[in-house]
Amino acid sequence: MQMENFAPIMFAGLVVVMLVGFPVAFSLAALGLASGFYAIEMGWFPVAFMSNLPISIFSILSNDLLLAIPFFTFMGTILEKCGLAEDMLDSMGQLFGPVRGGLGYSVIIVGFILGAITGTVAGQVIAMALISLPVMIRYGYNMRYATGVLAASGTITQLVPPSLVLVVLADQLGKPVGDMYKGAWGPSLIQIAMFALYTFALSRIKPDYLPGVPKEDRTINGWALWGKCLKGIIPSAVLIFTVLGSMGGLPFQDSALATPTEAGAMGVVGALILAAMHKRLNWALLWEAMHGTMRLTAMVVFILIGSRVFSQVFQGVDGAKWVEHLLTGLPGGQVGFLIVVNLFVFFLAFFLDFFEIAFIIVPMLAPVADKLGIDLIWFGVLLCVNLQTSFMHPPFGFALFYLRGIADTLFKDKRIPVAVKSSDIYMGSIPWVIMQILLVVVVIFVPQTVTAFLDKEVKVDIDKVVIEMPQDSAPAFNADTPASSADLDKSDKDAQDKIDDLFKK
Numbered sequence: 001m002q003m004e005n006f007a008p009i010m011f012a013g014l015v016v017v018m019l020v021g022f023p024v025a026f027s028l029a030a031l032g033l034a035s036g037f038y039a040i041e042m043g044w045f046p047v048a049f050m051s052n053l054p055i056s057i058f059s060i061l062s063n064d065l066l067l068a069i070p071f072f073t074f075m076g077t078i079l080e081k082c083g084l085a086e087d088m089l090d091s092m093g094q095l096f097g098p099v100r101g102g103l104g105y106s107v108i109i110v111g112f113i114l115g116a117i118t119g120t121v122a123g124q125v126i127a128m129a130l131i132s133l134p135v136m137i138r139y140g141y142n143m144r145y146a147t148g149v150l151a152a153s154g155t156i157t158q159l160v161p162p163s164l165v166l167v168v169l170a171d172q173l174g175k176p177v178g179d180m181y182k183g184a185w186g187p188s189l190i191q192i193a194m195f196a197l198y199t200f201a202l203s204r205i206k207p208d209y210l211p212g213v214p215k216e217d218r219t220i221n222g223w224a225l226w227g228k229c230l231k232g233i234i235p236s237a238v239l240i241f242t243v244l245g246s247m248g249g250l251p252f253q254d255s256a257l258a259t260p261t262e263a264g265a266m267g268v269v270g271a272l273i274l275a276a277m278h279k280r281l282n283w284a285l286l287w288e289a290m291h292g293t294m295r296l297t298a299m300v301v302f303i304l305i306g307s308r309v310f311s312q313v314f315q316g317v318d319g320a321k322w323v324e325h326l327l328t329g330l331p332g333g334q335v336g337f338l339i340v341v342n343l344f345v346f347f348l349a350f351f352l353d354f355f356e357i358a359f360i361i362v363p364m365l366a367p368v369a370d371k372l373g374i375d376l377i378w379f380g381v382l383l384c385v386n387l388q389t390s391f392m393h394p395p396f397g398f399a400l401f402y403l404r405g406i407a408d409t410l411f412k413d414k415r416i417p418v419a420v421k422s423s424d425i426y427m428g429s430i431p432w433v434i435m436q437i438l439l440v441v442v443v444i445f446v447p448q449t450v451t452a453f454l455d456k457e458v459k460v461d462i463d464k465v466v467i468e469m470p471q472d473s474a475p476a477f478n479a480d481t482p483a484s485s486a487d488l489d490k491s492d493k494d495a496q497d498k499i500d501d502l503f504k505k
Contacts (some may be wrong), residue, residue, distance in 0.1 A: 003044045007319035010035050014310065014360070018348075024356050025299075028306035036313040045316045057308050061301065064261055065171050070297045071264025072162055075243075075271040077289040079114075082275035088113065088232040089131045093213075095229055101203035101210035103141065104149050107132050108195045111153025112188070113233065115160035116240045121391050125154030125399050129406040134415045142209035143420060144428030145202065147407075151392060151399040151425075152195060152432035158354065158388040160188045161249050162267070165387055167260060168300075168358040169380040173366050177260040179454060181249030183381045186449040187439060191385075194435045235274055243267040251453040300355055307359040320367060327368045334372050338444050341365055342386050346437075349390030357387060378450045382443050389436045392429050400425050 010031070017027035036050050088110045096102030096109075107128060114124050129150050136146040158165050161181035170180040203210040241250065247263040248256030258266065275281040314320070330336040348357055362383065369379045391399040407420035443449055 007322040025302035025306035028310045032309035032313045068260040068264045074293040075267040078271040082278045082280040091228040100212045101199045104199040115157030125402045143424045147425045148428035155391040172362045173376045178248030182453045183450040239270040354387045381450045
């Protein structure tokens with residue numbers, strides 16, 4: 001077998017081990033090691049190539065940027081448990097409730113706010129479903145709409161800064177996290193607008209699907225209601241602007257005061273303060289948050305190790321050249337590449353977590369995108385928009401699994417009068433997945449949705465660069481015309497005489 005034929009075999013093996021169902025981190029490491037030993041046996045690279053693997057792994061794990069992951073995870077877990085979601089959903093529900101489709105608007109808005117301060121899909125879907133699903137069913141909302149809006153509003157957290165997906169993609173693409181955050185604001189706002197427009201259109205086409213809440217069921221009105229809403233929104237906004245602003249992650253911001261890791265640490269402090277304000281800060285909350293953070297961080301580290309083992313061997317057998325030749329030969333140039341890549345990532349998301357896709361697939365795609373002249377910030381945000389669909393599309397969307405479990409729990413506890421069918425959950429997700437796919441198309445063909453929020457690139461014309469040398473006050477040295485001693489300092493006269501004598505000889 002020739003080495004150039006081994007790269008596609010390794011890639012096919014990658015697809016197989018990912019579909020087997022065994023933990024991807026260990027499957028990747030095993031495939032990489034087995035392929036590496038085979039390559040050594042075939043004489044494609046020396047044993048020393050594999051002996052450098054521990055050093056390579058250590059250099060990746062010593063990356064300070066990865067410390068932002070446990071910080072943002074811990075911050076999100078604290079906020080998820082401190083009662084912030086309950087307070088905002090209750091106040092927003094009463095504020096928008098009388099409007100047709102008002103409960104849907106409140107779920108969308110709260111989902112966006114929570115996404116900007118928690119960054120965890122599981123906690124967000126569970127918290128909002130526990131509170132809002134019984135209320136929606138009580139007031140006669142269509143079941144498919146109710147389950148769909150809850151799942152979609154929970155997954156928006158993957159796109160809204162400070163998303164963990166954006167942190168990982170920034171690391172893999174070698175770009176600043178702050179720039180990735182700034183680029184994600186445009187698609188995030190467009191996504192929320194699409195959800196709200198769909199809710200508005202459905203409330204007009206099918207008014208019985210999204211009825212308004214009777215005014216007599218409102219327990220609070222007037223300034224008291226507005227005060228309760230602002231009580232939940234203002235502290236959250238302060239935390240968002242503090243964390244994102246400190247790392248240069250707000251639109252049109254051209255400076256940063258802290259690294260992503262330092263910003264995450266500040267976010268943890270802010271989350272603890274918010275939890276204390278809601279009188280939920282206790283040892284049980286801290287222990288649960290630390291336990292969840294430890295599990296997610298350990299998972300990320302093992303996936304990172306496994307993907308590094310595989311990618312180093314894959315690079316050793318010229319796998320990068322094979323991928324580059326395969327993708328650069330696609331018809332349509334940049335657009336053709338983007339369409340094929342997004343279709344590929346979309347179908348991979350049926351089976352893989354976004355961490356696995358980011359650590360395994362993105363390092364293969366990034367060099368090709370860069371060679372095609374694609375802006376990597378735009379490319380990273382585009383992949384993030386695509387990856388959020390992994391939580392929504394049937395049959396393996398994790399948000400749908402979370403919603404399925406919560407619906408069963410609510411029915412067993414008799415908090416909802418009817419059981420929620422799996423068909424309603426899956427069918428209800430389809431319109432929202434279509435909207436997420438439409439957003440992918442919008443970002444591809446209208447890149448300004450991402451680049452408009454980034455700093456303008458300063459272009460320098462090399463041909464017009466003028467280099468000016470400062471004029472020296474001392475006389476220039478000339479071998480043919482010795483410098484006059486009158487023009488020199490007395491301390492330099494002897495040195496000049498010796499130089500003149502040397503040239504005379």
